[in-house]
Amino acid sequence: MxxxxxxxxxxxxxxxxxxxxxxxxxxxxxxxxxxxxxxxxxxxxxxxxxxxxxxxxxxxxxxxxxxxxxxxxxxxxxxxxxxxxxxxxxxxxxxxxxxxxxxxxxxxxxxxxxxxxxxxxxxxxxxxxxxxxxxxxxxxxxxxxxxxxxxxxxxxxxxxxxxxxxxxxxxxxxxxxxxxxxxxxxxxxxxxxxxxxxxxxxxxxxxxxxxxxxxxxGGKSPVIVLSDANLSVTAERLAFSKLLNAGQTCVAPDYILCPRRMLPELAKAILAAMRRFYPTLADNPDYSAIVSPRHHQRLLDLLAEAEQGGAKLLRSHEEELDPHERKLMPTLVLNAEPEMGVMREELFGPILPLLPYDKLDQAIHIVQQGERPLALYIFGHDEKAQQRILRETHAGGVTINDCIWHLGQEDQPFGGVGASxxxxxxxxxxxxxxxxEKPVFSNPMMAGTRLFYPPYGKVFEGLLGVLRKLS
Structure with a gap:
């Protein structure tokens, strides 16, 4: 066969x-x-x-x-x-x-x-x-x-x-x-x-x-939220980009790095935006299912492992979902540890870990420690901080103050770097x-290159000296 x-x-x-x-x-x-x-x-x-x-x-x-x-x-x-x-x-x-x-x-x-x-x-x-x-x-x-x-x-x-x-x-x-x-x-x-x-x-x-x-x-595309970010706009845009195709998007945000004092408010705002976009899940034609039973079970296992390891799961809705329908509850993960699957694997589902940081150095260090992702997202208006993140991290592409949309730019290249x-x-x-892209050089009949033919001597040495000065 x-x-x-x-x-x-x-x-x-x-x-x-x-x-x-x-x-x-x-x-x-x-x-x-x-x-x-x-x-x-x-x-x-x-x-x-x-x-x-x-x-x-x-x-x-x-x-x-x-x-x-x-x-x-x-x-x-x-x-x-x-x-x-x-x-x-x-x-x-x-x-x-x-x-x-x-x-x-x-x-x-x-x-x-x-x-x-x-x-x-x-x-x-x-x-x-x-x-x-x-x-x-x-x-x-x-x-x-x-x-x-x-x-x-x-x-x-x-x-x-x-x-x-x-x-x-x-x-x-x-x-x-x-x-x-x-x-x-x-x-x-x-x-x-x-x-x-x-x-x-x-x-x-x-x-x-x-x-x-x-x-x-692919890879784990990070979001860095700066201290001057507009949290309501940030939450709305994160909720949309994470739940598009139920998170089954290669450039979906995979985890969020947020200033510690802002994290509870951001989590609350993201959940509220998710509920606005999708008032219900099971019977909602706008909310997509997970592609296969195997992928659906993989996501459930990641959540179970995180919860057993001490992470806190914040679910967007109260309703019960039939596992046979393969719609997965949008879930934020707090207190995730680096060794957990939700922080090691590309999620490809409606799961979003939120990690606190105290200084921007810490957020940049976390991104640098991981494999280079397909996308990176920055929310906030501090141009100095934006430029620092752009210079000190690698990613296939970046969107500032939103997610995913750099993928749609036909006048920009799209691709990964390293493991992405x-x-x-x-x-x-x-x-x-x-x-x-084939380089073609055309040399006319009366070209000066013939002056470099052997036998070599003083003319050759003199011309080579001139070329060295001109090059």
Whole structure:
């Protein structure tokens, strides 16, 4: 079976590679046509995708799917269409004086065939946006979506097949064995979004073929609340960003560092904001479920361990939730210890630890001690403190006085650092990730470089001395 699976995947790769060799530099019109077909796919089947995601999760807010997946995928396409002509231009690059009248150019060239392994938490957006960037750059694309959202994955395969020839863009579905075999293929670039643990395996598999990889991972994204923060606005924005998709977002705030005197008031305000957004949970179409029984149980176990270890749990609502429905009670965790799972694992659920600090040094030290996260959030108006945090901590991206929204900036790169990933995409950054920026130097017939040919002597020494002074 594994042999047949590998053969099938190799055949798909060879099919796309042959098509790329026949068209190694697609025109602007061809690339625009492919991007427009992605947009048409989303527009035509948006309602079906929302229903498929809802069914896969057990329940997910249709409004959240429309905002975070369908709108954002369309926005990525529209941004690429507006800017693609300028991205594709061969750029004139400055040339050192001693190489004149030669000149430098930088030519963005498609890599070939790009593989994308996408996750379950945003199964449309995180499958299509890397594909959009890769196709804008002129590549062929094969996507392997998550097996945890099977209905959405099957629909993605069907709809991509409706709008694209298999040698242009194709989706393959399957379980973890399929994903492992997929990662071993000799792609020209492999793009993975998922957990840090799985990302390590993907990088190791790709290394056997020297396949370049972009890893969009996760981590424990911290929030630092400064002493001058507006607590009501801070609480409202934290509640929204934490409960979006029930916390199943790679850039969701994972824990809060708050001045000790402000922590009780902030916790109270966050709980109040959660109740305003979601007056009820069980029968609320706006509040999403946890994707699978295993993930739901993992979150319950983390809370139980924290409570048994002496942490205080503050639950947002009084109502009882049916575990079979997999909706999890939003819960703040106070007095969490570093060794607890809630402080060691990326939560990916509606759980939010709050930790006190007495001096900003302590908050910065806690962030520095952990692995570098995908996102970091600062609430407050003290610009000196903001700049200190920005200089002394590392994160894939930062939003100040809010959370998550840096992810939506198509004019900024998005990506991790260290354990939260490597490489970038979004907008021109995605185009460049999936391109080889080929340097080209053109030397005229009457070039001075011939003066450096042997036999060497006084002329060579004199010219080299001049160059050393000019360089």
């Amino acid at each position: 594994d042999h047949q699976l590998n053969e099938r995947l190799q055949l798909l790769l060879q099919q796309q590679r042959a098509a790329f060799r026949a068209e190694p530099y697609p025109t602007l019109a061809t690339r625009r046509d492919r991007l427009e077909r992605v947009r048409a796919l989303v527009q035509k089947h948006g309602d079906a995708f929302a229903k498929a995601v809802d069914a896969d999760f057990g329940h997910r807010s249709v409004h959240e799917t429309r905002l975070t997946e369908l709108f954002t995928a369309e926005a990525a396409v529209n941004h690429a269409l507006r800017n693609l002509a300028s991205w594709m231009k061969v750029r004139r690059i400055s040339t050192a004086l001693h190489f004149l009248p030669g000149h430098n150019r930088l030519m963005p060239q498609p890599l070939g065939v790009v593989g994308v392994i996408s996750p379950w938490n945003y199964p449309i957006y995180l499958a299509l946006t890397p594909a959009v960037a890769a196709m804008a750059a002129g590549n062929r694309v094969i996507v392997k979506p998550s097996e945890l959202t099977p209905r959405c994955s099957e629909l993605l395969a069907q709809t991509v097949g409706e709008f694209f020839a298999p040698e242009e863009f194709q989706v393959v579905t399957g379980d973890a064995k399929m994903a492992a075999a997929f990662a071993r293929l000799p792609f020209d670039h492999l793009f993975f979004t998922g957990s840090t643990a799985v990302g390590r395996h993907v990088a190791q598999a790709a290394a056997a073929n020297l396949t370049p990889v972009t890893l969009e991972l 990933g490597q490489g970038h995409y979004h907008g021109e950054w995605g185009f460049r990730t999936f391109s080889k």
